[in-house]
Amino acid sequence: MIVEGTVLRGPEFEPVEGRVVAEDGEIVAVEEESVESSKVILPAFVNAHTHIGDSIAKEAGGGLDLDELVAPPDGLKHRLLRQASREEKVAAMRRSIRFMEQTGTASFLEFREGGVEGVYALREAAERLAVDPVILGRETVEAMEAADGFGASGARDAEFGRERTATDRAGKLFGIHAGERDATDINPALDLAPDFLVHMVHPESLHLDRVADSEIPVVVCPRSNLVTGVGVPPIRDLAERTTVALGTDNVMLNSPSMFREMEFAAKLADVSAREVLRMATRNGAEIAGLDAGLIEEGRPAKLLVLDGDSDNLAGAQDVVRAVVRRAGASDVLDAVL
Structure with missing residues (x-):
């Protein structure tokens, strides 16, 4: 599984452009790279x-x-x-x-x-x-x-x-x-x-x-x-x-x-x-006691994918702030659980 977009990576939820690569339910790579995707990817x-x-x-x-x-x-x-x-x-x-x-x-x-x-x-x-x-x-x-x-x-x-x-x-x-x-x-x-x-x-x-x-x-x-x-x-x-x-x-x-x-x-x-x-x-x-809640290599691939170009989230100047203060169910594209 590969998901591209803005990834809220690591314990500080650093927004990086790139992709999350997962195999057999585990994150095997978080790659920082320019991608053509408006998705926002955060931990479930x-x-x-x-x-x-x-x-x-x-x-x-x-x-x-x-x-x-x-x-x-x-x-x-x-x-x-x-x-x-x-x-x-x-x-x-x-x-x-x-x-x-x-x-x-x-x-x-x-x-x-x-x-x-x-x-x-x-x-x-x-x-x-x-x-x-x-x-x-x-x-x-x-x-x-x-x-x-x-x-x-x-x-x-x-x-x-x-x-x-x-x-x-x-x-x-x-x-x-x-x-x-x-x-x-x-x-x-x-x-x-x-x-x-x-x-x-x-x-x-x-x-x-x-x-x-x-x-x-x-x-x-x-x-x-x-x-x-x-x-x-x-x-x-x-x-x-x-x-x-x-x-x-x-x-x-x-x-x-x-x-x-x-x-x-x-x-x-x-x-x-x-x-x-x-x-x-x-x-x-x-x-x-769960090994979850972060997007890092070796963590379970439990992800929430939002539409960063939805009418609600488009134009957000601070992605993390927008996810926390205004995102909702209508912005969900996929939940990888």
Whole structure:
């Protein structure tokens, strides 16, 4: 496979004119050379936090607060999940995964409700699609054992010490929500030494220092936080201290579009477009333990190809900034996943 155009190469996403050459799913060369192509080639996205089971209830719960929407066990999403059949949930999740596939997301980190059966249902939904889910089971150790790790709801809901120990022994990922409503559950979450935290809307100076000292990555979901009314994460403060990735969170609240999440984050936070693109690609891959998110020799050939001559992108003076702040699904020519 050969793709020509402007390649956003390496960890700094340096725009170079040339081509990406891939064989057997691996990038074997990135050649800088004059080419006649307006395509823009970037790494495929990694969506670092999702709840795609909520695909059965898009835009449900308008006007409800966060606890009414998603708090276990009786938040609206959990009631709707219990009421839906397995077939309905699988079909709805499959449509969301297909949307991610069409818009260039190669992998997503899913906090999967429903125990072991929920893990199996998501695997069924992803069958024969090019997107690879990294599934973190919830609720039980058995769900973790059937999945790629454990996704904890938050230290305000339970202690999770047993689940953390079991996940560590299994050599799997452990992620936990923290600081979404307020700061009270951040220290208990950090005490568990998780592989990553999700949200961190309300960290105080002590928490930021602990994050920096421990180098625990953080996944931020600014669109979701705004919708639920909890505030917005201090993205710059977090990015100055640790690895930060982007997630789209509940499909009930937001589309799983990394284009929209990048644009929102870039216009909300005082961070560069390159840093935001890194949050949407390389950083999420690092958290998930994936060798992806960069266009370099030896990396997997997971690429997103945009039409740089679309009515939306034509004339852009800064390609990386345009990709982050204005590109969208209509600009996608191909997703090589």
